[in-house]
Amino acid sequence: MIEKVEVHSFRCFRKLEVSNLKRFNILVGKNASGKSAFLESLFLSSSSAAPSTFFQLKAIRKIGNVITLPTDPSSYKGLWEDMFYEFNSEKRIWIKVSSNPNSDTRTLAIEFTTSIMEELPFNKQAIPSGTQASSGMPQVEFRWKRTGYPEVLIQPKVTSTGLQMGTKAEGKETIFFPAIWFTPTGADNPDENAKRFAELDRRGDIGKIKEAMTKEFSFIKDLSISYQGGIPMVFADVQGGEGRSRKMPFGLISDGVNRLLGICLGIGYYKSGMVLIDQIEDGFHHKILPALWESIFNLANEFNVQLFISTHSRECLEALLPMAQQHAKDICLLRAARTEKAGCTVDSLSGEYLQAALEQEIEVR
Amino acid sequence: MSTYKLPWSKKLKCDEKEPKREKAFEPESPYVIICEGFQDRGLICALLGHLKITNCDVTFPKKRRDGANGKDAIFQVLTAVAGQKLAGESLGGIAVIRDADENADAAFKEVADNFPAPYVAPKAPFTIAKGKYRTGIFLVPGKGKTGTLDHLLIDAVVAKNPPVIECVNKLETCANWMVDWSANKIAKMKMHCVVASFCKDDPGCSLGFIWSKKDDNPMDISSPIFKELSDFLREFSTP
Numbered sequence: 350m351i352e353k354v355e356v357h358s359f360r361c362f363r364k365l366e367v368s369n370l371k372r373f374n375i376l377v378g379k380n381a382s383g384k385s386a387f388l389e390s391l392f393l394s395s396s397s398a399a400p401s402t403f404f405q406l407k408a409i410r411k412i413g414n415v416i417t418l419p420t421d422p423s424s425y426k427g428l429w430e431d432m433f434y435e436f437n438s439e440k441r442i443w444i445k446v447s448s449n450p451n452s453d454t455r456t457l458a459i460e461f462t463t464s465i466m467e468e469l470p471f472n473k474q475a476i477p478s479g480t481q482a483s484s485g486m487p488q489v490e491f492r493w494k495r496t497g498y499p500e501v502l503i504q505p506k507v508t509s510t511g512l513q514m515g516t517k518a519e520g521k522e523t524i525f526f527p528a529i530w531f532t533p534t535g536a537d538n539p540d541e542n543a544k545r546f547a548e549l550d551r552r553g554d555i556g557k558i559k560e561a562m563t564k565e566f567s568f569i570k571d572l573s574i575s576y577q578g579g580i581p582m583v584f585a586d587v588q589g590g591e592g593r594s595r596k597m598p599f600g601l602i603s604d605g606v607n608r609l610l611g612i613c614l615g616i617g618y619y620k621s622g623m624v625l626i627d628q629i630e631d632g633f634h635h636k637i638l639p640a641l642w643e644s645i646f647n648l649a650n651e652f653n654v655q656l657f658i659s660t661h662s663r664e665c666l667e668a669l670l671p672m673a674q675q676h677a678k679d680i681c682l683l684r685a686a687r688t689e690k691a692g693c694t695v696d697s698l699s700g701e702y703l704q705a706a707l708e709q710e711i712e713v714r
Numbered sequence: 715m716s717t718y719k720l721p722w723s724k725k726l727k728c729d730e731k732e733p734k735r736e737k738a739f740e741p742e743s744p745y746v747i748i749c750e751g752f753q754d755r756g757l758i759c760a761l762l763g764h765l766k767i768t769n770c771d772v773t774f775p776k777k778r779r780d781g782a783n784g785k786d787a788i789f790q791v792l793t794a795v796a797g798q799k800l801a802g803e804s805l806g807g808i809a810v811i812r813d814a815d816e817n818a819d820a821a822f823k824e825v826a827d828n829f830p831a832p833y834v835a836p837k838a839p840f841t842i843a844k845g846k847y848r849t850g851i852f853l854v855p856g857k858g859k860t861g862t863l864d865h866l867l868i869d870a871v872v873a874k875n876p877p878v879i880e881c882v883n884k885l886e887t888c889a890n891w892m893v894d895w896s897a898n899k900i901a902k903m904k905m906h907c908v909v910a911s912f913c914k915d916d917p918g919c920s921l922g923f924i925w926s927k928k929d930d931n932p933m934d935i936s937s938p939i940f941k942e943l944s945d946f947l948r949e950f951s952t953p
Contacts, residue, residue, distance in 0.1 A: 663738065688802035698797045706794035709787065710776040712740035713794075 350655045351391070351623065352449035358434040359442045360386035361693040369697045371681040372649060375669070376659040376695075377714045378685030383693030384659045385410070387685060388530065388625045391657060394444040394457040395528035395623065397493040397501040400514045403432060409532050418507060425486045425507065432459060434692060455526060458492040498524050527622025529615050531608075533631040539582035539600060542611050543574050545618035546583050550574075554620075557651055558613045561644040565637065566606060570594055583610060605632040609641060616648040616656075624649070626658045630665040638668030646672050657683075661714065666707060673704040682713060741798050744806035745770045745848065745951050748791050750813060753921040754854070754863050758811060760925035761944055764935045767951045788812060789828040796830040807848025808833055809950045811943075813862040814853035815898070825851050840942070842949045850950045856942045864901035867921070870933040870940065871908050878932065882907045908932050 350372060356365040361383045378384050389406050393399050412431075419425040430436045442459040491503040501524065506513045549555040559572050562585075571586040577598055584596045599607045608631075616624050626645075633641055649656050660666060673680055680700030687693050706713045747770055749755055755772050762770055773795065775787030788810065798805055810825045818839065826835035829849060836843035840857055842850040853859075855866035872879050882904040886892060892900065905921060912932040913919040924931050 684797075684799070686799060686802050691802070694802055696797075696799065702793055702797045705790035706797070708777050709791045709794055710738045711773070711791065711794035711798070712738040713797075 350448055351446045353445075353447050354387075354390065355443070355445040355447075356387075356390045357443040358437070358440040359390055359432060359444060360434065361687070362386060362390070363434050363692040365693075365695060367683065367695050367697050369681055369699070370655075370683075371679050371700065372655055373646060373672075373676065373680045373700075374655070374657045374683055375666075375680065375703065376657060376683040376685065377661070377666070378695075379687070379714075382685040382687045383695060384685045385627060386693065387683070387695050388627060388657060388659065390444050391446065391623065392528060392530050392625055394446050394455050394493075396525040397491075397495075397503065398514070398525070399457055399459070399491045399493055400489075400503055400505045403429075409530065418512060422486050426461065426489075429459075429461075429489050453496050453526075455493070455495045457494075458490075460490055462488045462490050493524070495524055495526065527619040528625070529619050529622075530625040531612055531615060531627065533628040538611070539580060539598065542583050542599070542614050543581040545614040546572070546574055547581075549614065549617045554617050554652070557648060558610075558617050561613050561648060562606075562610060565609070565640045565644060566602075569602075569606075572610075583614075605634065605637070608632045609637075609644070612645060613648055616645060616654050617652050619654060620652045621654070623655045623657065626656065629658050629660050630662040633665075635664045635668070638665050639671060642669050642672045646676060663714065666713060670704070670707045673700060673707060677701050677704050684713070739771075739773045739795075741771045741773075741795070741800060741805060743769045743771045744800060745809070746795050746798075746805055746807070747772045747809045747811060747947075747950075748788060748795060749774050749811045750785075750788060750863070751775070751922075754811060756920075756922035756925050757863065757867070757940075758943075758947070760935050761940060761947060762951075765944055765948060767947060769953075770947070770951050785812070785824065788825070792825075792828055793830055796833055804832055804847060806953070807842075807850075807950060809842075809848075809850040809852065809946075811852045811854060811946075813898075814855065814860045815862065816860055818853050818858075818860055821853055822851055840946060842946075848950060850946060852943060852946045854943075862898050862901060863921075864898070864905040866939065866943075867905050867933060868901055868908075870937050871905075873937045873939050874934050875932055878908055878911070879904070881911075 351370050353366070353368045353370065356362045376384050376387065393402050393406065396402060419428060426438060430438050432442060433440065438461050443456070445454065445456045447454040486507055488504060492500055493503065494500045503514065546555065549558060562572060563569050568588045569585045570588055573584050573586070573596070574581055575584045575596060576582070582598050582600070585599055585602055586594050586596055587602070589595050599610050612624070612626060629641070630638065645656065648654070677700035680703055682698040682700070682703040684696045684698060685693060686696070703713060705711070747758055749758055749772060751774050755774050758772050762772070773791060775791050778787050792808070792810065795805070795808055812821060812825060814821050822839045829835035833847050833849050834843055834845055836849050836851060839851045839853050842848055854863050855861045855869065859865070868879065885907060886900060886904070892903070895903070909919055909921060909924055909932065910917040913924070913927060913930045915930065919927065919930075924933070925935065
């Protein structure tokens, strides 16, 4: 379980050190205070496939699902520059997450080196006039290290077939720390949910997920996998009129119920890993929020998962109070804020603090 | 909201209206004063206005915890306020104003022991610790006294309208069912009687609102009775 995070020169963080992280980490803060960037730093450092993850993050942030391959060094650098604090790619990005007592530490360093990329794409692409094509593309390097594993050096390359992320080309296996990020509208991919459901079923763990879903939604009697239009998906056995039941895909029941299913399956699937949930309140009616917290707290304990959950909602935080009272020692409140001089900061506050503030109606967001 | 038990043991909600939700407290000023309740806040805010002090916010516990006394809630507020920041910086200072009750020394120690880092409690009540962050503890009614806010307010009533206290003292004598009431409860009864008798437009007016009444207030905010508290507020809020 991550106990400490150190971030240098990444996104809006010039220098950040956050300690005393717990199993349940609740992330709050105003818009543009660095909440998503903090989650990104955790997610990016969770695997040696950081360059690919970086582009996934861009998609999550809705800043481009499709990359137009740059043909000049400056545009190519621009593809990566938004990772760097104040877009200053001269300074090395460094992210370190460590558990206590340092049994599992992961570090990720990202920098532009002085070397020039060996393979150039220009044999198949038109070179705009006036570009410095002959000087080649600058090389960005990712160095990822996890305790007990060899360091992985990843050097993305622009080739005639596209952007190669480097890991396979270097002949190294990608090393993953189990982690998943649920975006505000995510967690509802039927394919992914079916895959996780099947895996949990194989492990003999699906009962806990079924229990969470049927406990909260009494009209759901059971869960199973079936096919619709040739696609596997999770179906619910829904109680109908006159005692009859009908199987229907979760997506048809409601977006919120489907999202909760996705989150629960994610927690079960990423056993002993980390689950990041951005804006957890999205899609949920306020009356379901206390049960939502209870379900994910219980599942996280059950599957030894560390949670990082962001929210803007006061109702959602108020609904957390019963869990905060029960699990105060296992909770950390992370308060993100933007400062004028030092970029964004994230303060770590205790579960007791969160409990006191919620009980006494002191603003924590 | 109150509930009544019906003969068939079903709870009926007598008032479906939820009380209006107040916004959660979020400091906007560098100095925060924590007091015991709404009535204390009324006096402190009136004094801050009178003294033209504009850099302090005032808050108080909204809920008591099950099985815990009201003072426990003050410590929760203290914990929660101490974690607040303004523009990324900790607050400039926190002061606690609470009743001395029956034992002023114990009341001081209780608060001092609960000041969370980075705030360091003052060494004595009625003083301001002026380290990186200011802290202060004021025990109502004042130096060398025991009692509550009501004792301080009764003194203020006496200062403005001496005869009225004679009347409520008589009530205490007549109402023989109050013989086993504590001094703090008697003081509260007297204050409520006085306020009710002065507030022509609303005899049920709370002490928390009395300071917004111009002609119906039996006390004077500029009374020397409030000098100790005024001095404390001035010192706490002067950078």
